[in-house]
Amino acid sequence: MQRQPTAPRPTPAVERLSVAVGRYPHTAALLDGTMTIEGCELEFAQVEPIHRAFAPMVRDLRFDVAELALVTLLQAVEAGVPIVPLPIVLHGNFHHRSIWVADGADQLRPADLRGRRVGVRAYSQTTALWVRGVLSDTYGVRSQELTWVTAEGPHVVGAPEPRNVERSARPVVEALRTGDVAAVVMGARSVDHAPGLTPLLPDWQAQQQQFLDQHGWVPVNHLAVVRRELLEDRPDLVRSVYRALAAGIDRSRSSREPGSASGLAVQHGVTEPLLATLRTAIRLAREQELLTSDLRAEDLFAEFLRTAGDA
Numbered sequence: 183m184q185r186q187p188t189a190p191r192p193t194p195a196v197e198r199l200s201v202a203v204g205r206y207p208h209t210a211a212l213l214d215g216t217m218t219i220e221g222c223e224l225e226f227a228q229v230e231p232i233h234r235a236f237a238p239m240v241r242d243l244r245f246d247v248a249e250l251a252l253v254t255l256l257q258a259v260e261a262g263v264p265i266v267p268l269p270i271v272l273h274g275n276f277h278h279r280s281i282w283v284a285d286g287a288d289q290l291r292p293a294d295l296r297g298r299r300v301g302v303r304a305y306s307q308t309t310a311l312w313v314r315g316v317l318s319d320t321y322g323v324r325s326q327e328l329t330w331v332t333a334e335g336p337h338v339v340g341a342p343e344p345r346n347v348e349r350s351a352r353p354v355v356e357a358l359r360t361g362d363v364a365a366v367v368m369g370a371r372s373v374d375h376a377p378g379l380t381p382l383l384p385d386w387q388a389q390q391q392q393f394l395d396q397h398g399w400v401p402v403n404h405l406a407v408v409r410r411e412l413l414e415d416r417p418d419l420v421r422s423v424y425r426a427l428a429a430g431i432d433r434s435r436s437s438r439e440p441g442s443a444s445g446l447a448v449q450h451g452v453t454e455p456l457l458a459t460l461r462t463a464i465r466l467a468r469e470q471e472l473l474t475s476d477l478r479a480e481d482l483f484a485e486f487l488r489t490a491g492d493a
Contacts, residue, residue, distance in 0.1 A: 197222050198223045198225055199246040199412075199419065200247070201225065201226050202229050202232070203232070204273065206273065208427075208448055210434075211433065217430065222419055222422060233251065236250055239407070240337050243409050246408060247407070248406070248407055249273070249407075250404060250406075251308040253307070254306065254338060255407060255482075256463070256473060257337075257472065257473065261338050264410035267482050267486070268427070269450060270406040270424065270428065271402050271447055271448050273444070273447070274402040274444065274447025275401065275444055276394075276401060277369075278386040279383070279390075280368060280369055281300070281367050282366050282380060283358070284359060284378060284380070289384075290364060292323050293321060293322075293323060294364075295328055295364060297328075298363075299329045299362065300328050300330055300331065300363055300365045301332075301355075301357050302331070302332055302368075303332065303354065304335065305330050306337065306338075306341060308404075311466055315462070315466045325346075329346050329347075330348070331350050333350060354368070365382055398458075399447075401459060401463075413486065413489050420489075421490040424450075432450075457480060464477050
C-alpha cells in the first residue's frame with residue numbers, strides 16, 4: 183500500500199513581546215540581540231531613564247515584560263494590578279549615601295532632620311524607602327517626623343501617601359540650594375549631574391559594610407514583572423524569558439567588580455536572602471504608610487512558580 187504524503191506541519195508563529203528594561207551588563211546581550219529566545223521576538227521600548235516605564239506599566243499594562251521599582255511593585259500588587267513579579271533582580275544597591283546636603287552648609291546629623299523638610303522625586307521612590315529605613319532603623323528618626331517635599335506622585339493610581347507629603351513644582355536640588363529643604367534624596371548617578379552636594383552620612387561606606395555584615399544582603403531596587411494574561415496564556419514564553427534573564431545574570435558575573443553592591447544585589451531565583459530583603463522592604467513600606475495591608479514576601483512569586491514552576 184502506497185503511503186500518502188503527509189501535509190507539512192505549520193510553522194508556529196513567532197510571538198512578539200514588548201519589553202522595557204534598562205541596560206545593564208546582565209541585560210546587554212538581550213538588548214543587543216546577541217542572546218535570543220526561541221519562538222519569541224523581543225521589541226525593546228526606548229525608555230531612558232527606565233523609571234519612566236513604571237507608570238505606563240502599572241497604569242496601562244503597556245509592556246509584556248518590564249522592569250519595575252520594588253515599591254511600585256508592592257503598591258501594584260496591593261491595588262490588584264494584573265502583573266506578576268519574577269524572581270529576577272535587575273538593580274539594587276546600598277542607600278546610605280543617597281541622602282545629601284548642600285556643600286558648605288552646617289553639617290547636619292540625622293537627628294537634626296526632625297521637624298525639617300526633605301526633598302525627593304516621589305515619596306514612593308524605592309531609593310527613598312531604603313533611605314528612610316536607614317534613618318529609622320539606625321538613628322530612630324521616623325518618616326512621620328519629617329515633611330517630604332516631592333515633585334511627583336506615586337506610579338500606581340490611588341496608592342497611599344501620608345499627610346506629611348507635599349507636592350512642589352520646583353526641582354528638589356533647587357529647593358535645597360535655596361534652603362527650602364534641608365536635604366534631598368537622590369541616587370549617586372543623579373548627583374553626578376547635580377554637583378555641590380555632600381552625603382549626610384560622612385561614614386556611609388563603613389555603614390554599608392556594617393549593614394552587609396549584619397544582614398547578608400544588598401537592598402533591591404528593581405525586579406522584572408510580566409502581564410498576568412501573558413503568564414496565563416503562554417507560560418512557556420514567560421519561562422523562556424525568565425531563563426534568558428537568569429542566563430544574562432550568570433554570564434555577567436565575571437565582568438562585575440568582585441563584592442560590588444550592585445553585583446551582590448543582582449540575582450535570580452527565590453532565595454532566602456531575596457525573601458529577607460523583601461520582608462524588610464514590606465515592613466518599611468507599612469511603617470512609612472506606603473502600604474495599608476499585610477503582604478507576604480513568599481506570596482509575591484507564588485503565581486509565577488505555580489504556572490511556570492520548572493523555570
